Amino acid sequence: MIAIIGIVIVFVMVFGGYMAAGGKLGIILEAMPFELAMIMGAAIGAFMLSNDGSVVKHTLKDLGKTFKGAKWKAEDYRDLLCLLFELVRLAKGDPLAVEMHIENPTESTIFGKYPKIQADHEAVELICDTMRSASMNYDDPHQVEEVLDKRMEAHLHRALHSSHALQTMADGLPALGIVAAVLGIIKTMAAIDQPPEVLGKMIGGALVGTFLGVFLAYGFVGPIAAKLKAIAEEEAQFYQLIREVLVANLHQHSAAICIEVGRQNVPHHQRPGFDVLEEALKGTKTS
Template sequence: MIGFVGIGVIFVMVFGGYVMAGGKMSIILKSLPFELMMIGGAAVGAFLLSNDMSAVKHTAKDVGKVFKGPKWKPDDYRDLLCLLFELIRLARQNPVAIEEHIEAPNDSTIFSKYPKVLADGEAIELICDTMRSASMNYDDPHQVEEVLEKRMEANLHHAMHSSHALQAMADALPALGIVAAVLGVIKTMASIDQPPEVLGGMIGGALVGTFLGVFLAYGIVGPFAGRLKTVTEEDSHFHQLIREVLVANLHNHATNICIEVGRQNTPAHYRPSFSELEEALKAVKSSGAA
């Protein structure tokens, strides 16, 4: 919702201020379709040229995050901590019993309690692969931690491609606006024999290209890229939480300590309070005992 509000504020302030200052929208509206075709078309073409089809699809899908915001909410972080608590506790009580859950998470009675987490393939793979490593009696937990770190860095790098692609487009738009403006000047020079009022309109139309390129770059596409980068980084905290808890488990800390490590490493605006998490874990214990 806040994204739509932001776009509305941009348009109202820019064009509202222009009209209130005595500007005429007719010149902009007359040139806009042609300038938008040249600038927008060139930007899209350059985007397609510099990215493969998978990156194009990935970016088109990710644009929705600008308006939806981060995927993971505070309740999801609490649920993740509860899920990890159940898995770690079972792995320590009965190492054999945990295998059916990490080998077939979609059929697991534990994972099925947390459908949103289960629907995230990367989160499930991180959990299952790391717990499988723990069951192999790794001598050096730091080795697993290093593997997780590199894996998460690669995942984040891939997830950030959409924001980088949009930022590259934003960087190119002002120059493409100048290209459109130069073409407008060329058109004007070819009609130099026209009266001043006609030439003035043609020059104004040419300058719409410069305006449109800068406006789209810094008013629309650039903020889209920045917001997408922020959302992607926010969502990455969810996977980082998995790493923190499971690495603590590899170091043989008590189960409650492992979960508290995860809680402490959760971003402040998503972090459940100690009492809230304690109540959730009591509910998990009660359901397990039943």
């Protein structure tokens, strides 16, 4: 909702201010279809030229997050802590019993309680791979920590592909606007014998290209790239929480301490209260 409000504010303040100052929209509306076709056509072509198919698909998929926000909500963090509590507690009580859950998470009754997490390939693999490493009795837990750090870094790097691709497009849009404006000036120079009022209108139409390039870059594409970067970094906190809990488990802390370590690493605006989490954990103990 806030993204839609932002778009409305951009349009109202830019075009409203222009009209309030005595500007007329006619010349902009007349030139806009042609200038927009040149600028956005070149930008989309350059975007496809500089990225492979997976990045293009990833970017198109991520665009919806601009309006929906991050994938993981407060209740998902609570569910994740409950899931990890059950697995850690079971692993400490009966290491063999937990193997059936980490070896076949799609059939696991524990994972099955949390379908949204179970459907996330990265989260499930991270949990199962780390708990499998714990069962190998590593002499030094820091070995597993190092592997997890590299995995976190690689995952965040992949998640930021769409943000980087859109930011590159935003950086190029002002220059493409100049290209469109120069073409408009060339067209104007070819009609230099026309009266001043005709030439003025043609020059104004050419400058619409420069305006659109800057307007799209700093009013839309750049902010969308920044929003996707923030969302990717926020979603990475979900996987970072898994790391913190399971690393605490590797250091032989109790299940309750492991979960509290995880709760403290939840983003502040998503963090479940201690009492709320305690009630949820009691539910897992009862079941």
